[in-house]
Amino acid sequence: MKTPVKPEFGHPPEILEFWKRLVRKALAVNSSTPFYLCSALPITERVAELDHALAYAGFDTGATRRPGKVLCRHWLSCKTQPVAPLLRWWRGQGRPIEVVSEFELRAARSEGFAPAEILVNGPAKHHWLDRHALRGLSVNFDSPAELAVLLPLAKKLDWRCGVRINTSQEFDVENSEFPTQFGFTADEAVAALKKLMRAKARVEAVSFHLRSNLPSAQVYQRALVEVAAVCRAANFAPLMLDLGGGLPARQVLTPGGKVLDGEFGLRAFAETLRVAARQFPGLRELWLENGRFLSASSGVLVVTILDTKERRGQRQLICDGGRTLHALTSLWEQHRLVSLPARTGAEGPTTIHGPTCMAFDRLARLPLPGSLRPGDHLVWLEAGAYHIPWETRFSHGHAAVWWHDAGGLRLARPAQSFEHFWGQWVG
Numbered sequence: 001m002k003t004p005v006k007p008e009f010g011h012p013p014e015i016l017e018f019w020k021r022l023v024r025k026a027l028a029v030n031s032s033t034p035f036y037l038c039s040a041l042p043i044t045e046r047v048a049e050l051d052h053a054l055a056y057a058g059f060d061t062g063a064t065r066r067p068g069k070v071l072c073r074h075w076l077s078c079k080t081q082p083v084a085p086l087l088r089w090w091r092g093q094g095r096p097i098e099v100v101s102e103f104e105l106r107a108a109r110s111e112g113f114a115p116a117e118i119l120v121n122g123p124a125k126h127h128w129l130d131r132h133a134l135r136g137l138s139v140n141f142d143s144p145a146e147l148a149v150l151l152p153l154a155k156k157l158d159w160r161c162g163v164r165i166n167t168s169q170e171f172d173v174e175n176s177e178f179p180t181q182f183g184f185t186a187d188e189a190v191a192a193l194k195k196l197m198r199a200k201a202r203v204e205a206v207s208f209h210l211r212s213n214l215p216s217a218q219v220y221q222r223a224l225v226e227v228a229a230v231c232r233a234a235n236f237a238p239l240m241l242d243l244g245g246g247l248p249a250r251q252v253l254t255p256g257g258k259v260l261d262g263e264f265g266l267r268a269f270a271e272t273l274r275v276a277a278r279q280f281p282g283l284r285e286l287w288l289e290n291g292r293f294l295s296a297s298s299g300v301l302v303v304t305i306l307d308t309k310e311r312r313g314q315r316q317l318i319c320d321g322g323r324t325l326h327a328l329t330s331l332w333e334q335h336r337l338v339s340l341p342a343r344t345g346a347e348g349p350t351t352i353h354g355p356t357c358m359a360f361d362r363l364a365r366l367p368l369p370g371s372l373r374p375g376d377h378l379v380w381l382e383a384g385a386y387h388i389p390w391e392t393r394f395s396h397g398h399a400a401v402w403w404h405d406a407g408g409l410r411l412a413r414p415a416q417s418f419e420h421f422w423g424q425w426v427g
């Protein structure tokens with residue numbers, strides 16, 4: 001049996017203290033677990049870091065207006081962390097939101113975003129977007145069929161239109177020979193841009209989203225060369241260039257122990273964009289829709305050890321939360337875990353399991369102190385992206401969600417009750 005290796009993370013001690021303090025505070029109000037705890041503070045820090053790099057490369061980030069410079073605009077990727085107080089807080093910062101489904105559009109509207117602050121992405125929108133006759137939306141078209149159906153509405157409602165281009169840099173990460181299902185091929189994109197211009201629609205943007213956790217800025221550079229070629233072929237000068245998301249999350253490791261953002265530098269990224277932007281004369285804005293980078297570090301998952309077992313030289317900690325229910329990302333990512341209280345002493349090979357009846361339910365396998373015991377809490381960091389939207393109800397209900405911002409810490413969503421869990425069946 002392989003002995004697990006202790007993963008090396010680079011969290012500064014003050015980050016660990018920040019989360020421990022907040023988790024203790026939440027537990028003092030309500031000791032029931034599992035729960036997610038999310039904070040606005042790390043998001044502010046990530047936005048500032050990114051803006052700093054972009055400003056250094058000569059972009060306008062909105063903080064200090066630089067007339068004549070290309071403005072960078074961050075759109076909140078709603079799907080990454082669809083948490084109501086996050087949407088409210090983000091809107092309070094005067095920032096816009098990106099949505100990819102009817103529910104997300106409705107959520108954005110419920111939280112008060114004006115149509116001009118909403119960017120609609122995603123495939124097959126022609127099956128639902130016409131139900132929302134909102135004037136002034138930004139809409140990135142994803143296919144010829146979608147464009148054919150929605151073009152009359154786009155004109156009538158003065159949508160700010162864009163075309164999503166599927167470049168050679170966008171593929172299924174698990175099978176790189178297969179393209180993703182999104183956007184227009186280069187030829188289709190040229191035809192779509194011409195069609196929009198001929199129709200005198202308000203076409204202003206080209207967009208792409210390459211994939212997640214991109215390993216280097218060069219991937220953007222290669223994609224932008226292709227996007228510029230499409231624009232030239234269509235004789236189209238975009239005012240907005242939408243780069244999607246894709247910046248890697250911080251302090252997250254691959255299953256093999258490699259730091260995900262190890263080779264990714266924000267300065268190099270911003271510099272790549274500065275050079276690439278020259279291919280787009282007349283460009284006014286760069287749009288960014290980063291999910292993981294902005295919000296992964298803004299949340300933690302807190303579980304309690306319920307039981308322990310020893311078998312074949314392995315210690316197993318069975319907890320009230322885990323992969324199946326809350327942290328699907330543990331399939332392809334290793335995250336930092338801290339215990340409350342801190343336990344020390346000899347470490348042995350340990351596997352942390354969730355409570356479901358699946359061997360799959362394995363949050364982590366690593367050396368941990370043998371002194372960890374039932375009742376201890378484990379805090380799984382970097383749970384602020386793609387945890388809550390991929391949460392399941394496998395034998396159990398949804399977890400509670402706590403929210404923290406300058407206004408303090410509060411319960412944002414109670415744990416799902418049995419009545420809610422079972423009461424949804426109507427027939």
Ligand SMILES: Cc1ncc(COP(=O)(O)O)c(C=O)c1O
Nearest residue numbers: 209212244245246289290291292
């Ligand atoms: C269109 C679009 N924009 C932004 C994102 C956010 O991506 P990430 O979390 O990798 O930054 C995604 C993720 O799938 C996406 O599809």
